[in-house]
Amino acid sequence: xxxSLTKRPFALWRMALLGLAMVTSxxxxxxxxxxxxxxxxxxxxxxxxxxxxxxxxxxxxxxxxGFFPPTxxxxxxxxxxxxxxxxxxxxxxxxxxxxxIIDLSSFTLSTTNARYGVTRAxxxxxxxxxxxVFRRSGGEKFTRVSTTVAxxxxxxxxxxxxxNRRQRQLFARAYPDFRGISMPRTKR
Numbered sequence: 252x253x254x255s256l257t258k259r260p261f262a263l264w265r266m267a268l269l270g271l272a273m274v275t276s277x278x279x280x281x282x283x284x285x286x287x288x289x290x291x292x293x294x295x296x297x298x299x300x301x302x303x304x305x306x307x308x309x310x311x312x313x314x315x316x317g318f319f320p321p322t323x324x325x326x327x328x329x330x331x332x333x334x335x336x337x338x339x340x341x342x343x344x345x346x347x348x349x350x351x352i353i354d355l356s357s358f359t360l361s362t363t364n365a366r367y368g369v370t371r372a373x374x375x376x377x378x379x380x381x382x383x384v385f386r387r388s389g390g391e392k393f394t395r396v397s398t399t400v401a402x403x404x405x406x407x408x409x410x411x412x413x414x415n416r417r418q419r420q421l422f423a424r425a426y427p428d429f430r431g432i433s434m435p436r437t438k439r
Contacts, residue, residue, distance in 0.1 A: 288375035299408040320409035372428035
């Protein structure tokens, strides 16, 4: 069947609307499919998680700090009035000092119960359940269950623990497209 634009001027529009309706119904049928990182991206996240977990567990502080996202590092550096290089050095030194007072008993970061999504700007992410068990020098043990965000920036996955209001606000300033995304609260 042939449609003439002069005899049936709206036929082309009807066909376009029908196509749009079919695509929309497919997305409505499976809305998660439209808001999930690809399987390749999920595999990249799992790889980053394994490397980060290994660095943290084995006390390789410099390597672990290397997973801190660059945009977030710039916002933090601007807030404290210094360079990103100086901020990174401060983070490394702070973690090393922290390690002298508190012993990391166990660290679990996994993609098993991860919550995946894509921000309204199209940035894929994962919210990763994180469990850290510390032991103070006096022997007292405490556990923190929090969320680590896997964020894609410049084709690389970065990981950052966002476990208090101040960190959430800082993260939202660095990545405005994450506003409105609910992150689980930290449990101590």
